[in-house]
Amino acid sequence: MPWEKSLPLYLLREPASALVKEIERQPGMSHRPLTERLIQAYKDQHKRSTKPDDEGTPPGKTLVEAWENSLPSVIDALHELGLDDVEVFIEFGLPHTDGDVDILLAGVHPGSGMPSYVLIELKQQRKATVHPERSVAVDLGYSKWKLHPVRQVQKYCHYMVQYKAVLNGKPDSTAGAVLLHNAHDDDVRGLFELPASNHGRLYTADRLAAFRRFLGARLAPRSGAEAAQALVDSADRPLPKITDVNQPLHGGSAHLFELLDDQELAHQDVHEAVQRVRNGGTKEVIIVRGGPGSGKSAIALELRRTLAAAGLDVRHASGAKALTKTLREGHIQQAPPRMKGKFDREATKRFTYFNQLKKLPSDSCDVVICDEAHRIRRHSIDQYTPREERENPRPQADEIIEAARVPVFLLDDWQSLRPGEVGTAEYLAERARALGLKHTLIDLGGMFRAQGSAYYRDWVLRLLSVGIRTPQAWVPDGRMQVELAETPQEMEDFLSMRRFEGASTRIVAGFCWPWSKPDDNGELIPDVTLGEWRKPWNVKPGFAVEGAPDAEFWATDPRGSHQVGCVYTSQTFEFDWVGVILGPDLLWREGQFVTNRTATFDPELKPKGIAQADIERCIRNAYHVLLTRGIMGVVVHSTDEETRDALRGHLITSVQHPLPSSMRKIVQH
Incomplete structure (x- = not known):
């Protein structure tokens, strides 16, 4: 796919030296000067009317607190290390999405002399716990389980390497960190169980010295202006479409879709549910709800790829003929000479329709991934259905749930198109409860369109x-x-x-x-x-x-x-x-x-x-x-x-x- 130039979005870009004085508290001010600048910049970016008196939507309390209380820890660290010429981006937008990196530092690597970029996620929490059954689901004091912050920044680094031309094919050019400057190790002990990497490590109030050493190992006391401008000027690789699923991978990437935040949480949840069931657990139902462009089909196709690679029997099901036939055709086109018939049979098995799943024996496959699950119907009756089944039809959702050890439903509550389509998150959760099964609901918050x-x-x-x-x-x-x-x-x-x-x-x-x-x-x-x-x-x-x-x-x-x-x-x-x-x-x-x-x-x-x-x-x-x-x-x-x-x-x-x-x-x- 071609690269294209797009306008990067961020709230602020300055060398660290310009921010040192702005993090000092001033008498009579409710916030630090830097925080006030960021609040105004956020309002300017979020004006929702053309009226002259529109002051813009103010940032949320959590965001303001992060700027006020967390940013100074990073600026102070840079200043103490003599890294005042490193360029600081605040709220740097990830290409094509509404996601932002809290802080992105641009500079020069002290060893290689090449451009070096550090992505930092700031967290205010003093305590955090990991879900007992979901290794990357973390309670950070919000109203729902969130993706583990270390996995979050690791995926952000992978995403930037995949979609920014200046970084593509250079994974060592980026590093990631999570800073919980209010927390002590003992209060977030469970977070350290997730393996660290160069693309994501966890630092707490007990590890501020280690955080400074990390910055010093990635950034030299030299100007970061050239590296920062290279990132700003960099072209972006367009996000892949569903129709690209069978195309050659780009730039050495291991996979087509790079999942972020709630997408990655859903992906990991399915894998861990499958493992629990294979280890003797009972059937589990996973429901993933998101609006247009939230990445539901990307999750579905990445799940199909990774589960199949793990040797599992996984089916992709849909109620949409255009989607299913497109995916089948893409698989068939990969067939080597004289293998088209075999690939045709494989495609029919791998990519199927909701109403075909009732033909499968109970628990006959490991996972059924129901893409566009809002198109699930009340029942699967058609002109060939025997009379006795017509009189007392089973819910189509129940037939799907019975077919797989782990049924996965991806849906948008506002995309059903026919009166008989009933696939909402509430309905599917109700069917899981009626069958006595555990279910997990994940809401997708991102936007990738x-x-x-x-x-x-x-x-x-x-x-x-x-x-x-x-x-x-x-x-x-x-x-x-x-x-x-x-x-x-x-x-x-x-x-x-x-x-x-x-x-x-x-x-x-x-x-x-x-x-x-x-x-x-x-x-x-x-x-x-x-x-x-x-x-x-x-x-x-x-x-x-x-x-x-x-x-x-x-x-x-x-x-x-x-x-x-x-x-x-x-x-x-x-x-x-x-x-x-x-x-x-x-x-x-x-x-x-x-x-x-x-x-x-x-x-x-x-x-x-x-x-x-x-x-x-x-x-x-x-x-x-x-x-x-x-x-x-x-x-x-x-x-x-x-x-x-x-x-x-x-x-x-x-x-x-x-x-x-x-x-x-x-x-x-």
């Missing part, structure tokens, strides 16, 4: 009034780009330019037009018609059209950019830029979106007996999916004039500089 804009993800939920939320104006946050197209042609022109620049793009729409099979000449019918602008849907399942990808591969085949995709073919996948057509099933009225069930062409929502609440949920969730497919940006167009007025005046700005007609054919082809 939309340029790491968790704000955008929350804005979409607010825009659609999903859950108890009120729409709010979009304010550019320096990460995700949000645009309004006044016409569908303007949207297409804008996306054509992005594709001409090398970006992946797709147009998607609400299911508000018929979906025809190809005509008698084998051509796609332009069902999506808005005035003079006409486009076909992606190829209907079961049909083949020359020059267009099959339905299951619309999201991954470049030719898919010439058709409009629906939610069923785009869910799970992501594109650099996505254009979203809001159809007449979603209209802005009296300050918020309302749904219009008469406008939908989705056959799953057409039967008269479907409750209005289910219609509401499915329509809003469908647009929630469509609006969160973009990595870099989204362009929105509504078929309704009143809705466009509302979007234009209240929410987002219009696309600037539409493509001249003279350039349209050149760029589109």
Whole structure:
């Protein structure tokens, strides 16, 4: 994958010498001068309106306390060691995510003379305990178990080496540390059981001298300005997509997806649950919940890789045909000469569907990884189900749980698309309890899409009034780009330019037009018609059209950019830029979106007996999916004039500089 330049985000960058005086307390000030600077910088980065009096969202109490009480320990250590010329980054943003390194030091290695970087995580806690059954789950006084801080900084180092060009292939250029300056060894004894490495060690109040020796071993008393600027100027490797899972690994990496924070906690929890069960324990259920871009599919595919590498029988299951067929095809493409049949059979076994798991004997595999588990249905009844099973069907979730010793469910509570889909975290926890099984729920907090804009993800939920939320104006946050197209042609022109620049793009729409099979000449019918602008849907399942990808591969085949995709073919996948057509099933009225069930062409929502609440949920969730497919940006167009007025005046700005007609054919082809 190519490297790309992106704007690094951090609150402050200064040589240590410039910060020494700023950590001194001043009479009459509630905080140190450095803390006051950081509070203001944070507010400036987190303004959520364009009003002149918007002072920005203030940082949380825990963050301010870390700046006030923990930062001075690091600055003092640098000063005492004569490392005043080392460059200090505070809250350095990890590429593509909303995660930050508390402190990143840039300097010169005293031995090699090469650029050297030290990542430091600051913790305020005086006490900490490790979960008795989960080696990397730690109680740091929060309301939930968190990833062990040493593993956290180790993964941050690995992530930077994998995604920063200046560090790629140079793991020795980074080192990591956790500083619990308030804690004594005896009060955090359990934390030392996790093996330390150059990428992560633990230091307490009893080990401040060792912390200083660590800094002195990694940084020379020389200017770090050149190393710091090299990091700022460094290109980033784009995050891998689901479709990259079978591509060659980059830069000597041992794996494709580098898991962070809650992702790594979930990954390790599954491995340890498997080990407990194999050692004679009872079946355990793991539930992982996260919003769009939180890395659920990355966890699923990394689990499948690492568990299979450990010799376990592991199945990846989904309710989405496009995802399953894409993963199967990727595996088959790796087949050596004359081995395609064997790889085809392996792919069918490894990547399956929820409703196929009922055919497996009880506990017949070690792990079933249910990706997109929000699409689990009430039951697995189909046209071939015997009458006796139809009369008293088992819950589909129970069939899945029975099939594996450790069933794993990864889901988003706001992505179910059909009335019969029931896969929420609450429902699956209820099924585990009903079966008398232990379950673990892990909530993912990170954001690995939309340029790491968790704000955008929350804005979409607010825009659609999903859950108890009120729409709010979009304010550019320096990460995700949000645009309004006044016409569908303007949207297409804008996306054509992005594709001409090398970006992946797709147009998607609400299911508000018929979906025809190809005509008698084998051509796609332009069902999506808005005035003079006409486009076909992606190829209907079961049909083949020359020059267009099959339905299951619309999201991954470049030719898919010439058709409009629906939610069923785009869910799970992501594109650099996505254009979203809001159809007449979603209209802005009296300050918020309302749904219009008469406008939908989705056959799953057409039967008269479907409750209005289910219609509401499915329509809003469908647009929630469509609006969160973009990595870099989204362009929105509504078929309704009143809705466009509302979007234009209240929410987002219009696309600037539409493509001249003279350039349209050149760029589109």
